[in-house]
Amino acid sequence: MMNQTEQTFTEILEENKHKIYRICKVYAVSPIEPQDLFQDVVIQVWKSLPSFKGKSSISTWVYKIAINVCYSSKIRLEKKNGNPVSLDSIKFLPAENTPDKEHEEKYSALKECISSLNEVDKSIVVLSLEELPYKEIAVITGLTENHIAVKMKRIKKLLLKCITKKLK
Amino acid sequence: MKEEFNDMWDELKDAWRSSSRSEKIEFQISGLVAELKSKVSQFEKDSIKSDIKFIKSSMSQFERDSIKNDLTKIKASINNIIGYFKKKK
Numbered sequence: 314m315m316n317q318t319e320q321t322f323t324e325i326l327e328e329n330k331h332k333i334y335r336i337c338k339v340y341a342v343s344p345i346e347p348q349d350l351f352q353d354v355v356i357q358v359w360k361s362l363p364s365f366k367g368k369s370s371i372s373t374w375v376y377k378i379a380i381n382v383c384y385s386s387k388i389r390l391e392k393k394n395g396n397p398v399s400l401d402s403i404k405f406l407p408a409e410n411t412p413d414k415e416h417e418e419k420y421s422a423l424k425e426c427i428s429s430l431n432e433v434d435k436s437i438v439v440l441s442l443e444e445l446p447y448k449e450i451a452v453i454t455g456l457t458e459n460h461i462a463v464k465m466k467r468i469k470k471l472l473l474k475c476i477t478k479k480l481k
Numbered sequence: 482m483k484e485e486f487n488d489m490w491d492e493l494k495d496a497w498r499s500s501s502r503s504e505k506i507e508f509q510i511s512g513l514v515a516e517l518k519s520k521v522s523q524f525e526k527d528s529i530k531s532d533i534k535f536i537k538s539s540m541s542q543f544e545r546d547s548i549k550n551d552l553t554k555i556k557a558s559i560n561n562i563i564g565y566f567k568k569k570k
Contacts, residue, residue, distance in 0.1 A: 400517070408502055
């Protein structure tokens, strides 16, 4: 029988697993696997849940953890300062309905272009692709809404130019 | 032009959303909670261990550099004093 925290934890995971995975995929650069980062995020969500005060929405809180953990785990694993944690109870299986070729090509170009951005711009664009309003992106990044709007205008132009070049 | 720009951005958002569809993520919930309970303390211990190792290695280098700086300053001061007395003679 699960207690209240465990119940909430499982609901958060089920509801947010795909968005967490999308973020991990952007931060994982070979040889780091998105699955390794994903497991680190799950651990951090578990560890942080008792201190969640409800000041932001659960979704914003999860995004904040995912961005911070993926970034710091990537640095830690790149420096070989610690090993990836393996949670046997999480299984990654190939999906039956994979994205079509056109989507895959666009995604691959998008990922490459995002990887050329600095860390702040990267987090802003990732959250924007997740369709978070600037207000929530501001809460996560600590920047003002106006600053984000200005940055996004510039980042979008940069990305679209980079992607168009790659897809030609 | 602006419309084309927005259309392309929307297409990218679609590609972004579908990127997580390449894998199915399944949790064995009861097992996961038990695993987290047992692993989190070990994970924290390992993480603290590696942090201490890192701090120790950084500190020893820092200390070595600091001693080197101090010795250089002491040596320069002694040379100044010796030079001063030599001039006085």
